Amino acid sequence: MPSLGIAPLLDAYFRRRFAAAGLVQASVPLDGGATTVQCWRFPPGASEELPVLVLLHGFGPPATWQWRRQVGPLSRRFRLVVPDLLFFGGSGTAAADARSEAHQAEAVAKLVAAVVGAAAAARVSVAGTSYGGFVAYHVARLLGPAAVARVVIASSDLLKADADDRALLRRGGAERVEDVMLPRTPERMRRLLGLAYHRPRRFSFTPAFVLRDLAQYLYTDKIEEKKELIKGITLGDKEKFQLTPLPQEVLVLWGEHDQIFPIEKAFEVARQLGANARLEIIKNTGHMPQEEDPKRFNEALLNFLLPATNSSW
Secondary structure (H helix, E strand, O other), X not given: OOOOOHHHHHHHHHHHHHHHOOOEEEEEEEHHHOEEEEEEEOOOOOOOOOOEEEEEOOOOOOHHHHOOOOHHHHHOOOEXXXXXXXXXXXXXXXXXXXXXXXXXXXXXXXHXXXXXXXXXXXXXXXXXXXXXXXXHHXXXXXXXXXXXXXXEEEOOOOOOOHXXXXXXXXXXXXXXXXXXXXXXXXXXXXXXXXXXXXXXXXHHOOOHHHHHHHHHHHOOOXXXXXXXXXXXXXXXXXXXXXXXXXXXXXEEEEEOOOOOOOHHHHHHHHHHHOOOEEEEEEOOOOOOHHHHOHXXXXXXXXXXXXXXXXXXX
């Protein structure tokens, strides 16, 4: 039975914001139809003078919920491609082993080739937040500087290890990472929002039925696959993943009061990414600076991705 609560109304509103930014929704078959990636993309016939920017969402709600405050300003300067990662929104794959962030990156790379086509040689930029930052790093490494011009890693601990997960569980009052990141009850939903936002006070007064509606709407689809994605993360496994500097220019963006990936990890990530990386901290925000201070977040992206232009908007 479809939800009759606030969640579907919000979902429809966020979709309208994407449409108002001139983006069109598409389902793109890949791997001979074994994989389908749903995305919002620039319309056919968009000016090829505008560079291509790929926005990769974090673990949780689909792209329309996480990038809704960015697509309007950014669509004026870029041809945007905003996919739902595999097992989020309408995206999925029949491949049984496609559960790592590296597999996500392969799907994103194929999507870009399918959507951008021959213009792919003109290079794209990639920005990812949280889990999407893991994927953005892999996309940049997979395609190299000939295809990826600049990279934004936002609120994304590329050096995440078991000790970081244990610390997150203490802050989240849970025994498993999936209990924190895939809340199924109003109490768990309130706890996750408290970790994600710097000023979560408003959620203290949100009625339980609203939080229950959000949890049921956002965190029940493809739940087993998402659990497998959490288990399939290769960061922290030194046999599967080694963080190496990227040859591209990299902007590391972080909320000053992030409780999912604490601020001290931002300095470590920027240092490990090498001389081409620079760090910018957005004050008075938590794990979602793109939501809590979209003006400063968007300005940081524009100033980095279009350094030779006036990014005022």
